[in-house]
Amino acid sequence: MSKILVLSESDINSILNMKMAIDAVEDVYIQKYNGSGVLFPMVFHEFEPGVADMDIKSGHLGSSDVYGLKLVSWFLNNTDKNLPQIYGTTLLFDDKTGEPIALLNAGGVTGMRTGAAGAIGGKYLARKDSKVLLVVGVGEQCPYQIAASLITIESLENVYIVNPNNPEKAEERLELIKDKVAELLNCANVKKDYSIDFSLDIEIATKESDIIITVTPSQELMIKDEWVKDGTQFSCVGADMSGKQEIDESILKRAKIFVDDIQQSISVGECECAVKNNLISKGDIAGEIGELISGDVLGRENDDEITVFDSTGIALQDLLVSKMIYDAAVKVQIGTYVEL
């Protein structure tokens, strides 16, 4: 077999920046809506519920001459072993010959593209005067969500982070998250005034926020319906597997909902519980985000409406971002070719 290009986390960090990821993810949403991208069924396995699982997301981007997969493993107890909780590995294949062309550490890609997804929800659905962003969950994804939102949503000024199950952790993690956000903005050449602070009280933080991004592995709702002020925009990013839930189903009942993929959203996304409990039906979902970006469906209609973007994460995002990285790596000769 020919050689495969292996791109490590540091190789990828030297190529990818948040602006590239936002452009790619927005492009993927449109391609998915246009039908030029095909998602394959997801494989999901729990080794131990709430402790360790893995999923395989795969698909074909015919317009980019590539198909492939990403396997993401989540092992909660890795923290005790000084290992990352999440490992992501992407394999890319040439869609003209089936040859494997690249193996990528998807860690940086996952962060970037998931951050981009959350921020695109805000870009297209938040009120134009949105100033305050709340990010629920202070894990590895948190700084990517903040940086992408600061890049994408011009009016944003203040960011709060909150960690409902263990509130003090938000304070502990604050400096690390601030540094990572600054680094991500710097890499993307973005200069902007903003503040980032922690909150110990999710109820107060929810009441004061214009945009809320939830990015946790929670299986229980963390945000109650009665805390939510009119006009709030939610991007629910954490729920990507059956059983996960982050916000009160009642919020979904009164919100205008967009999703990245309708089937994934109601089977493994934030909409799963609300649909199972008959609070909403598939028909209540306003559309896929690609329709909204393409301007084929109406988004927010007034400043009082609550809007939700349920982002389950689609393999095509990783594929396009990974293919972009691969092309750039070949061009600038980064990475390691290995005989396979």
Next chain:
Amino acid sequence: MSKILVLSESDINSILNMKMAIDAVEDVYIQKYNGSGVLFPMVFHEFEPGVADMDIKSGHLGSSDVYGLKLVSWFLNNTDKNLPQIYGTTLLFDDKTGEPIALLNAGGVTGMRTGAAGAIGGKYLARKDSKVLLVVGVGEQCPYQIAASLITIESLENVYIVNPNNPEKAEERLELIKDKVAELLNCANVKKDYSIDFSLDIEIATKESDIIITVTPSQELMIKDEWVKDGTQFSCVGADMSGKQEIDESILKRAKIFVDDIQQSISVGECECAVKNNLISKGDIAGEIGELISGDVLGRENDDEITVFDSTGIALQDLLVSKMIYDAAVKVQIGTYVEL
């Protein structure tokens, strides 16, 4: 992230031999039956029906501390480009931490474990005096089937190869196949007297054979019911995707059938058409091969019975063979470690 061990085709060829593969595959069938191995759902996509497709098979072998996947791509027209029709790539992960541990060229593994599977069907289901083996299909899989059968089934003396759609190809490929079989037997340290010849007439060859292995990408039956003599054993290896079929459904109606995985067999295997056409039902399948090997179900009961082993290929075979290769490679320091 830590380093991943990349094992190329030549690395693997220097470690793996057919005897190891046969032992591993037999062990996997038992583990699957015992419940210590878990198969995840298969992903299958056709880029162009009958021309190019890919599948992702994955699973977890808890007793071997590993989970992983194999992506196999099949591109018919690669022959015109002087490229192999099939590319197989395996990723292995540590089931205690989720870390990717190895990337393997699964080409050699696929050949070996598929050969082993076909031969295990013969070992447990053929008449004890079986002398003549017919292999239908003269592609890359053919020599692996022959070598594994010669190793596993002591009474075998003569082998015929046949290629129904393009009969002359069997003659063209004969010397290459003979060389590869000799090489495989040599690697496994097996000395044996045998002959290999081609046949241009599948009807005559069928009538003269004790064991028939079908290993083609055929979507139409190639072996008619009326050609089959009493006591014949079939291992149907080619049908692994919906729509594929190699032998007359009527053969299945009068045969004792074993499968590697009941669900896969009736949805994508050789049993698919017979079940869809109501010639047999799920209940007519005598059992999984692991039950037979474990001695918990009766196999062939007399010398007149026709027996069939429908091997769809289960990811656990690749996983265990790949894990064995990985362990051996670490021990003897073969392969290339790459930063991921």
